[in-house]
Amino acid sequence: MTISTADQLRDFIRTADDSAYVESAAAETPRSRIVDLYGPLAAARRRAPVHPMTQAALIGQDDYRTQKEFTKASFSCVLSFEHCQQALTDERLSSRFWDETIGQVWGHTIIGMDGSEHRQHRALISQAFTRRSLRRWQETAIVPAVNGLIDRFEKNGSADLYREFTLLFPVYIITEMMGLPFTDIERFNTWAGETVAAFYDMETAKEASKKLERYLSPLIEERRGGTGEDLITLLANAELDGGRLETIDIVSFLRLLLPAGGETTARSTASMLLGLLQSPEQLQAVISNRTLLPQAIEEGLRWEPPLMSISRIALDDLVLGDVEVQQGSVLEISLGAANRDHTRWDDADSFNIFREKKPHIAFAWGPHTCLGAHLARAEMSAALTALFDRLPGLRLDPDTGQQARVQGIGLRAPNKVPVVFESR
Numbered sequence: 001m002t003i004s005t006a007d008q009l010r011d012f013i014r015t016a017d018d019s020a021y022v023e024s025a026a027a028e029t030p031r032s033r034i035v036d037l038y039g040p041l042a043a044a045r046r047r048a049p050v051h052p053m054t055q056a057a058l059i060g061q062d063d064y065r066t067q068k069e070f071t072k073a074s075f076s077c078v079l080s081f082e083h084c085q086q087a088l089t090d091e092r093l094s095s096r097f098w099d100e101t102i103g104q105v106w107g108h109t110i111i112g113m114d115g116s117e118h119r120q121h122r123a124l125i126s127q128a129f130t131r132r133s134l135r136r137w138q139e140t141a142i143v144p145a146v147n148g149l150i151d152r153f154e155k156n157g158s159a160d161l162y163r164e165f166t167l168l169f170p171v172y173i174i175t176e177m178m179g180l181p182f183t184d185i186e187r188f189n190t191w192a193g194e195t196v197a198a199f200y201d202m203e204t205a206k207e208a209s210k211k212l213e214r215y216l217s218p219l220i221e222e223r224r225g226g227t228g229e230d231l232i233t234l235l236a237n238a239e240l241d242g243g244r245l246e247t248i249d250i251v252s253f254l255r256l257l258l259p260a261g262g263e264t265t266a267r268s269t270a271s272m273l274l275g276l277l278q279s280p281e282q283l284q285a286v287i288s289n290r291t292l293l294p295q296a297i298e299e300g301l302r303w304e305p306p307l308m309s310i311s312r313i314a315l316d317d318l319v320l321g322d323v324e325v326q327q328g329s330v331l332e333i334s335l336g337a338a339n340r341d342h343t344r345w346d347d348a349d350s351f352n353i354f355r356e357k358k359p360h361i362a363f364a365w366g367p368h369t370c371l372g373a374h375l376a377r378a379e380m381s382a383a384l385t386a387l388f389d390r391l392p393g394l395r396l397d398p399d400t401g402q403q404a405r406v407q408g409i410g411l412r413a414p415n416k417v418p419v420v421f422e423s424r
Contacts, residue, residue, distance in 0.1 A: 005140050006139060006144040009140070009172070010144040010147055010151070011148070012182045013145060014152060016185075018189070021167075021171065022163050022167055024194075025193060026167060031409050031410065032408045032411075033415075034059070035407045037409055038336070038340050040058060041058060041079055041340070042340065042349075044079060048321060048322070049080035050079065050080075050083055050322070050323040051077050051323070052076050053077060054332055055332050055337075056409060058077055063075075072328075074330070075332060076323055076330070078333045078334060079341075081338040081344045081361070082341075083321045084333050084334065084338040084361060084365070085338075086320065088333060089365065089366035092314060092315050092316045092318055094114050095112050095118070095312060095368060096112055096313055097311040099112035105202070105208075106195060106209065106255045107209070107248065107255060109252045110122055110125065111368065118367065118368075120243065121245070125371060127239075128231055129371060133231075134378060137378075138378060138382065140176065141177050142379055142382045143382055145172040145173045146169050146382050147386055149165050149172075150387065150390050150391070152164065155424055158418070158421070160417060161270065161419055162413070162417040163416070165383070169266075170261065171189055172185070173262075174262050175189070179228060179230030187215075191208040191215070192255070192258035192259065192262075193208075193259075209255060213248075216254055219232055220232055220235075220236050220250050221247060235253065236250060263411065264376070265306075265376045265379050266413070267412060267413035268300060268304075268305070271303070271304035271414060272303075272304075273384075274404055275300055275303055276351075276353075277395065277404075277417065278351070278404075282296070283394075285353070290388075293384055295353045295354070297377055298360065300351070301339075301360060301363070302360035303340075304406050305339055305362035308334060309335055309410075310364060311330055311332050312331045313329070336412070338361055339360045344358065363376075390424075391421040392421060394420075394421045395419065397419055398420070399418075403415075
């Protein structure tokens with residue numbers, strides 16, 4: 001009998017040693033341990049929707065190193081849902097902030113592009129993220145990845161779903177989507193993880209970025225004109241009006257994929273799980289009625305978006321929320337504060353899957369809405385489905401669950417998600 005790729009991936013994951021990656025990804029810093037962001041931000045939002053300072057300053061913290069590089073620029077922080085939406089669609093605000101900071105590591109990517117350049121690159125990259133591709137990845141990557149990880153601990157009766165599950169399944173999904181050999185997964189993930197050090201260790205991040213470019217460039221060239229259905233081949237063969245993505249364009253996008261696509265999905269899923277586990281009635285409602293899964297996912301994304309803010313540079317002088325924003329200054333758009341805006345959602349700080357449906361901005365808004373949002377939702381749905389199907393009696397660990405909390409000021413995630421269940 002021929003073993004399918006899905007079976008091979010599941011078998012590989014079942015016994016893979018990814019402990020080094022987990023230790024790196026779960027490492028805490030003083031900034032990542034900060035729990036209460038929303039109280040200070042809500043108090044600030046009640047005073048005004050826009051403030052002439054960074055989000056970190058609003059909660060009494062030092063600015064990020066990437067923000068400090070803009071020594072001659074003034075900063076403003078947008079806190080209300082209405083004004084964040086407005087800022088995300090204002091063409092006078094440029095995304096090039098990313099290029100001038102972490103772009104030094106990840107390269108020139110669509111998150112740092114504006115106007116026609118952004119539209120063209122987004123259209124080319126979108127050709128790889130079709131419904132057909134999503135259905136294929138569901139079978140070949142998403143389902144085997146989540147099940148391979150659950151295979152490791154379903155007989156134990158307990159697990160930390162953050163370290164043993166949510167941190168890992170997006171990583172294996174992405175590497176399978178790219179069609180990487182199993183033997184290369186560990187070093188690829190190590191390099192990709194090190195690029196996130198751009199926020200605090202630029203030299204390590206730059207060196208990892210070079211290693212990724214040296215590894216990925218030959219793969220891209222080998223797959224141009226090929227018939228494979230992996231992500232690298234699809235990107236290499238994408239064409240629009242005779243235009244194609246250059247090798248460096250694809251390298252830059254793939255370097256971005258693990259931190260921007262993998263880490264955010266890992267953190268979103270962990271926060272959503274903790275929200276459900278801390279609300280046993282809602283958890284049981286979703287387990288009993290899987291049509292509630294989309295509501296749980298959207299509420300999790302609203303309640304604790306993985307990325308607290310994104311930044312834009314003003315191309316012209318403008319006024320937002322009675323604050324004068326000068327040309328060249330930086331506007332920090334607080335997605336987290338906007339998604340907790342009490343003028344838009346009743347009891348906005350509570351996790352409630354039954355609340356009135358309203359769009360959130362966890363995936364941003366406007367032309368830069370996250371390209372992988374549908375993939376992330378599919379991954380989160382598959383993760384919950386597998387956990388609920390395979391771990392009967394799933395509940396928060398009564399001994400250690402009270403210490404679980406969502407934390408961080410830039411990227412948000414639980415410190416742990418300890419659970420118990422009936423072992424099989």
